[in-house]
Amino acid sequence: MDIFQTIVLALIQGLSEFLPISSSAHLILVPKLTHWTDQGLGFDVVVHMGTLSAVIFYYQAMIKSLSFDFYHSIIKRQTIGQSKLAWGVLLGTIPVGLAGVLFKDSIASDLRSVEIIAYATLVFGVLLGFASWFNHRNKSPRSTVSWVDIAFVGMMQTLALIPGSSRSGITITACMLVGLSRKLSIQFSFLLSIPVISLSLILILIDLYHQAQLVNVSLLALGFVVSAISAYVTIVFFIKLIDTVGMMPFVFYRLTLGVFLLLLIL
Structure with missing residues (x-):
């Protein structure tokens, strides 16, 4: 990898991790194409690690509050503040x-494969x-989550393992389908990304441990820097954009990309 490839791929990860367009699909497609x-x-x-x-960093205050409520809900064995969200x-x-x-x-x-990414991009874009x-x-969208909401969103999140589905996309979709407000849907989706990205990091590190690879520390x-900055800007941009234009620009993007990929493999 050179500097240009590093910047491009880090930008792709940072920009697409929290947008409902699938970072894994783009990281697979760009090197292939x-x-x-x-x-x-x-x-x-x-x-x-950057994302x-x-x-x-963006949710640091909320994470502290959720951790506090979570701890006290265990101690007192009852719902405290936003402990249910935690x-x-x-x-x-x-x-x-x-x-x-x-x-x-x-x-x-x-x-x-490009074919699976194409169909997943289309299907989950329509959804x-x-x-x-x-x-x-x-x-009357709801501003609190129930245990049924948590179970449904958690099960739907497993579909994010399909490249092209988008973890943020499928969780936001699931939240809106059960009647949560758009604000809470995005918030819950982004908070769910923290343990999911952490788990994926652990799995990657296990694989890395068993492989001898030369690395360029500067690249x-x-x-890391490019993905972290671009991811933070994307979170701020996405939350503000959704308030004005909604999800449809991302739906159109997914449908356009899916059709393009299908034409590419025909």
């Missing part, structure tokens, strides 16, 4: 964590559009 060599596990680690640091982040991660561990090898070998329409028509540092 440009015939770049594989970026390596070391690079995957640092760019994931993780961005979302933690439990939701924890419990909602279990299904995708188990599925990721159990099917990691088959996902890596069987689901990374996102329907959820956005449903949310717009909902006159890895550049990748």
Whole structure:
């Protein structure tokens, strides 16, 4: 990898991790379409660390509050403040964590084709559009999560293991389908990204431990900085953009990309 490739791939990770367009699909597609060599596990680690640091920094005050309520809910054995949301982040991660561990090898070998990415991009784009329409028509969206919401969103998040589905896209879709407000849907989705990215980092580090790879420290540092900054800007931009234009621009993008990929492989 050279500096240009490092910046491009780090930008892709940072920009697409929290947008409902699938970062994994774009990180697979760009090297394939440009015939770049594989970026390596070391690079995957640092760019994931960059996006993780961005979302933690953005939600640092809320994370402190949720941690406080979570701790006291255990001590007092009752719901305290936003402790249910904190439990939701924890419990909602279990299904995708188990599925990721159990099917990691088959996902890596069987689901990374351009054809699967194309169909997943289209199908989940349509589903996102329907959820956005449903949310717009909902006159009384809820501002709190229930245990049923947590279970449904957690199960739906397992679909994010399919490249092209988008973890943020499928969780936001699930939240809006159960009637949560758009603000809470985005908030819950982004908070769910913290343990999910952390788990994916652990799995990548395990694979990296068993592989001897030469790394360019300066390029890895550049990748971390670019992914962290671009991810933070994306979070701020996305939250503000959704308030004005909604989800439809991302739905149109997904449909356009999906059709382009299908035409590419025909």
